[in-house]
Amino acid sequence: MPFFRTWIDQPSVDISDMPSGTLRLVASTEVTSDTTSVSFTNLDINTDKMYVIICNVKNNTASTSSYNLFINSDTTTTNYYTQLLQAAGTALSANRFTSPQVLYLTAGTRGVSTVKVFLDADSYLKCAFEHLRDTGSGILYVCGHVSKTASVTNITQIDIQASITNAISAGSTFALYKCDY
Amino acid sequence: MKAKRLVIDVKKKEKHEEEFEFTPSAVLEKADEGVDFEKLKKLIKYAEAKGWLRV
Numbered sequence: 001m002p003f004f005r006t007w008i009d010q011p012s013v014d015i016s017d018m019p020s021g022t023l024r025l026v027a028s029t030e031v032t033s034d035t036t037s038v039s040f041t042n043l044d045i046n047t048d049k050m051y052v053i054i055c056n057v058k059n060n061t062a063s064t065s066s067y068n069l070f071i072n073s074d075t076t077t078t079n080y081y082t083q084l085l086q087a088a089g090t091a092l093s094a095n096r097f098t099s100p101q102v103l104y105l106t107a108g109t110r111g112v113s114t115v116k117v118f119l120d121a122d123s124y125l126k127c128a129f130e131h132l133r134d135t136g137s138g139i140l141y142v143c144g145h146v147s148k149t150a151s152v153t154n155i156t157q158i159d160i161q162a163s164i165t166n167a168i169s170a171g172s173t174f175a176l177y178k179c180d181y
Numbered sequence: 182m183k184a185k186r187l188v189i190d191v192k193k194k195e196k197h198e199e200e201f202e203f204t205p206s207a208v209l210e211k212a213d214e215g216v217d218f219e220k221l222k223k224l225i226k227y228a229e230a231k232g233w234l235r236v
Contacts, residue, residue, distance in 0.1 A: 090219040
């Protein structure tokens with residue numbers, strides 16, 4: 001079938017040319033040796049409005065790990081809540097607990113979580129995540145909401161931290177985008 | 182316990198590794214037992230057939 005293709009001959013694009021509302025890559029990294037936490041620092045959500053973090057994580061340890069999203073160095077899990085919904089075959093289940101869990105991997109598995117981070121109109125953390133894990137007939141779909149019990153004036157740091165040591169294994173990647181509007 | 186953290190400074194556009202004091206936290210179950218809708222439908226049909234339930 002014939003088709004037409006349009007070539008746009010523009011050798012470089014200045015990021016300032018991008019219209020607001022566009023996702024722009026702020027930082028990305030590949031983990032080259034097993035680590036426990038990945039921190040994005042010097043953020044400013046008041047200016048940037050929204051962050052999208054793509055966490056592509058391998059857990060090569062012999063233990064199950066959950067992965068928490070902390071802001072502004074507040075790593076007290078009970079200062080956060082997670083509400084999640086999980087689909088496994090025809091079974092639907094839900095849970096809520098006091099920790100900011102955006103990912104959960106059993107030993108030797110991998111998963112991807114797309115995490116959107118906002119402040120609501122009263123400056124409370126609102127984080128929506130969509131978590132895809134396992135393979136083959138065991139695939140699971142998990143989505144959820146993380147919130148913080150107290151409001152904040154800004155988000156300047158985001159940490160993705162495993163619940164056990166070195167559960168962010170080499171080969172994991174993280175990309176942080178902003179979407180000012 | 183010491184653990185390793187990878188720090189990405191988005192303003193300075195630099196990365197470094199550092200050690201931090203780490204306390205392993207509880208691994209929470211991803212969800213409770215939940216509802217299996219296929220089983221629930223079978224249960225409702227069974228209860229209807231037995232005359233125990235009218236929907």
